[in-house]
Amino acid sequence: MKYKGRTIITSVAIATVFIGLGIRLAFLHLRPSPGTLARIESGRHLEMETRGPRGRILDRNGNMLAVDIAAKHVCVDPKFILQYGDVKAVYSALASQFPADRAELWKELNQPDSQYVRVQKFVREEALGPLRNMNLKGVIFEDVPIRDYPKGVLGAHVIGYANYEGVGSAGVEQRMNAQLQGVAGLRISQKDGRRREIYQLRTVDIEPQQGADVYLTIDQQIQHFAEKALDNLMTKYHPKAAWAIVQNVRTGEILAMASLPTFNLNRFSTAPAEWMRNRAINYTYEPGSTMKAMIVASALDCGAVRANDIFDCENGSWYYGGATLHDSHPCGRLTVADIIKKSSNIGAAKVALQMGDAKVYKCLRSFGFGDRTGLELPGEDAGILWKTDRWAKMSITRIAMGHEVLVTSMQMLSAIGAIANDGIRLRPLIIRKVVNSKGETVLAPQPEVLARPIRPETAKEMRRLMARVTQPGGTATAAALPGYLVGGKTGTAQKVDLEHGGYYHDKFMASFVGFLPVENPTISIIVVADEPQQGGYYGGTVCAPYFREIADQTVRYLRIPPEGFTTEYVTEIETGGSGEESISD
Amino acid sequence: MKKRQGERSRKAQVRIPFPVVLANILVFVAVFGLSYVWLCARCDTLGQEIKRLETVQRETRRRMINEQDRWSNLLAPANLDRALKRHNLAMHLPDEQQIVRVRNIAGTPSAALAYNK
Numbered sequence: 001m002k003y004k005g006r007t008i009i010t011s012v013a014i015a016t017v018f019i020g021l022g023i024r025l026a027f028l029h030l031r032p033s034p035g036t037l038a039r040i041e042s043g044r045h046l047e048m049e050t051r052g053p054r055g056r057i058l059d060r061n062g063n064m065l066a067v068d069i070a071a072k073h074v075c076v077d078p079k080f081i082l083q084y085g086d087v088k089a090v091y092s093a094l095a096s097q098f099p100a101d102r103a104e105l106w107k108e109l110n111q112p113d114s115q116y117v118r119v120q121k122f123v124r125e126e127a128l129g130p131l132r133n134m135n136l137k138g139v140i141f142e143d144v145p146i147r148d149y150p151k152g153v154l155g156a157h158v159i160g161y162a163n164y165e166g167v168g169s170a171g172v173e174q175r176m177n178a179q180l181q182g183v184a185g186l187r188i189s190q191k192d193g194r195r196r197e198i199y200q201l202r203t204v205d206i207e208p209q210q211g212a213d214v215y216l217t218i219d220q221q222i223q224h225f226a227e228k229a230l231d232n233l234m235t236k237y238h239p240k241a242a243w244a245i246v247q248n249v250r251t252g253e254i255l256a257m258a259s260l261p262t263f264n265l266n267r268f269s270t271a272p273a274e275w276m277r278n279r280a281i282n283y284t285y286e287p288g289s290t291m292k293a294m295i296v297a298s299a300l301d302c303g304a305v306r307a308n309d310i311f312d313c314e315n316g317s318w319y320y321g322g323a324t325l326h327d328s329h330p331c332g333r334l335t336v337a338d339i340i341k342k343s344s345n346i347g348a349a350k351v352a353l354q355m356g357d358a359k360v361y362k363c364l365r366s367f368g369f370g371d372r373t374g375l376e377l378p379g380e381d382a383g384i385l386w387k388t389d390r391w392a393k394m395s396i397t398r399i400a401m402g403h404e405v406l407v408t409s410m411q412m413l414s415a416i417g418a419i420a421n422d423g424i425r426l427r428p429l430i431i432r433k434v435v436n437s438k439g440e441t442v443l444a445p446q447p448e449v450l451a452r453p454i455r456p457e458t459a460k461e462m463r464r465l466m467a468r469v470t471q472p473g474g475t476a477t478a479a480a481l482p483g484y485l486v487g488g489k490t491g492t493a494q495k496v497d498l499e500h501g502g503y504y505h506d507k508f509m510a511s512f513v514g515f516l517p518v519e520n521p522t523i524s525i526i527v528v529a530d531e532p533q534q535g536g537y538y539g540g541t542v543c544a545p546y547f548r549e550i551a552d553q554t555v556r557y558l559r560i561p562p563e564g565f566t567t568e569y570v571t572e573i574e575t576g577g578s579g580e581e582s583i584s585d
Numbered sequence: 586m587k588k589r590q591g592e593r594s595r596k597a598q599v600r601i602p603f604p605v606v607l608a609n610i611l612v613f614v615a616v617f618g619l620s621y622v623w624l625c626a627r628c629d630t631l632g633q634e635i636k637r638l639e640t641v642q643r644e645t646r647r648r649m650i651n652e653q654d655r656w657s658n659l660l661a662p663a664n665l666d667r668a669l670k671r672h673n674l675a676m677h678l679p680d681e682q683q684i685v686r687v688r689n690i691a692g693t694p695s696a697a698l699a700y701n702k
Contacts (some may be wrong), residue, residue, distance in 0.1 A: 148654050224662035
């Protein structure tokens with residue numbers, strides 16, 4: 001009887017517990033309170049926003065210049081390691097893999113209250129191999145995309161870089177950020193007790209969209225030619241900086257844009273700000289004699305002078321407007337053609353005076369000075385060309401020789417390009433096309449005419465005058481290229497002393513801008529050196545040889561035939577002897 | 586007494602007809618239930634498979650992009666230059682004397698004259 005009572009009590013108790021649990025279960029399933037429901041839902045709810053990979057940047061031939069690749073953050077869970085793992089093994093593995101502060105690492109690992117420490121950020125997959133193989137407990141690899149620039153320094157100033165948040169912060173990366181940025185995806189689902197997604201309960205699944213691919217007009221090979229030539233220039237003349245642009249004169253496409261010093265895009269955060277500056281578009285300088293080409297072209301075009309008109313160049317010293325103007329190489333009487341060839345300041349000044357302030361100003365504006373060229377790169381400078389009401393009496397004579405006016409190299413090349421392109425100034429292009437993730441071309445900039453500063457006949461005549469610059473007796477014989485007629489103009493300008501006023505006597509901007517072949521120009525090139533330190537400072541000495549170096553390789557690479565020829569082949573004359581031709585074209 | 590016992594045994598011997606309809610319903614419910622469970626299991630398996638393939642696809646894509654990136658790096662002009670140098674492969678442009686230039690003869694665009702400069 002005694003036991004029977006206990007049995008009943010125990011049974012009732014157990015039954016009560018089960019009934020209670022059953023009622024609770026019924027309530028939970030059938031009529032859960034809103035709070036409980038919300039708690040359960042939030043525990044099971046899974047919402048993931050997946051970032052769409054950033055689009056690639058490629059050169060005109062599809063060579064990859066920038067791409068998002070998979071990397072990892074290496075993280076640790078110190079609490080877990082201290083409880084279940086081997087802290088010494090983790091420490092030695094991490095310390096041997098990453099150049100971190102060892103004392104700091106040890107300290108980070110010995111934090112019993114911490115469950116998350118990021119040891120190393122943005123580690124590439126291939127660098128993780130040994131660490132993965134160790135299967136260390138408490139070491140976590142967090143997926144993260146990283147922007148990679150497989151060519152390193154090549155075209156660094158044009159390509160620019162995206163910061164660690166994936167936002168374009170310089171160059172094309174910045175200008176085309178909207179197109180390059182992918183559209184984030186969204187996945188709403190539920191997870192189980194082990195925090196794994198329950199696929200059947202996935203309610204929303206929007207795939208992330210990759211950003212559009214941006215094809216540049218740049219050709220990586222020509223870019224390499226330009227960078228290598230500038231490197232040689234830097235080695236020989238030690239300027240503070242040097243830069244070059246190669247452009248297709250018929251389309252306005254930029255084939256190369258290089259600026260030294262440069263930096264590795266994969267380590268942009270360690271590069272000094274000065275190295276990141278794209279001097280080709282945002283460094284303004286007084287161009288010096290290269291400006292004479294535009295002055296003479298305008299004068300010829302408006303009929304103010306003819307190529308054979310003779311000007312007295314005053315034996316190198318001429319007093320006008322309250323100041324004396326000098327020629328670096330004194331000349332007597334020169335034709336307009338020889339003013340270009342000999343680069344006479346006095347001659348150019350007198351030619352400009354034949355036109356008058358208003359016409360000179362109008363023509364230079366028409367050549368694009370004082371305005372941005374409209375290149376699709378951020379940070380382009382407009383330069384300075386004051387209106388005539390701010391000109392002094394002698395200003396016109398100084399502007400004619402490239403002083404009292406600030407230009408960028410891009411503007412100068414664009415202006416010379418107008419002469420090479422039958423008087424048509426085109427907008428320079430750096431974006432060739434933009435292709436979205438479906439393979440559709442969403443943007444394909446076409447050549448755009450900005451102005452017609454001179455007539456085609458004037459342009460043709462001007463090209464012939466400029467061709468004489470690279471011929472014997474000219475200022476840039478070093479730019480001459482066998483088989484091709486090269487037109488161009490040298491520039492050597494003293495730099496402005498901003499502290500004390502006036503000009504430095506020992507600091508120069510050397511430049512050479514030209515095009516080839518003269519009869520049917522295809523490419524134009526500008527090379528500029530800022531303050532050459534040794535071995536010379538004239539544009540014809542410092543820059544012309546490197547113009548030639550770039551031009552020589554570019555015409556062969558692009559298979560531009562020499563003047564009057566349709567094509568060229570290579571024979572083994574030296575080694576052959578058998579008379580057989582080895583055609584490499 | 587005997588008569589009563591006889592009635593009882595007759596009652597016990599009354600045959601209850603087999604509930605065919607109920608059995609059918611039960612079988613149907615059982616089949617339906619089993620099918621449901623089987624389909625659920627199948628969905629679960631397929632879901633897991635899809636998840637696995639998604640992961641594989643993601644990983645493969647990652648690897649492909651990483652490999653493309655490495656390949657692109659190897660093909661960088663500067664790296665090619667270095668490789669040529671490392672293997673002592675001196676490559677230079679042909680001399681002027683080695684070049685044969687071909688020019689169209691005026692009036693006969695198809696004809697060509699080859700000569701050494």
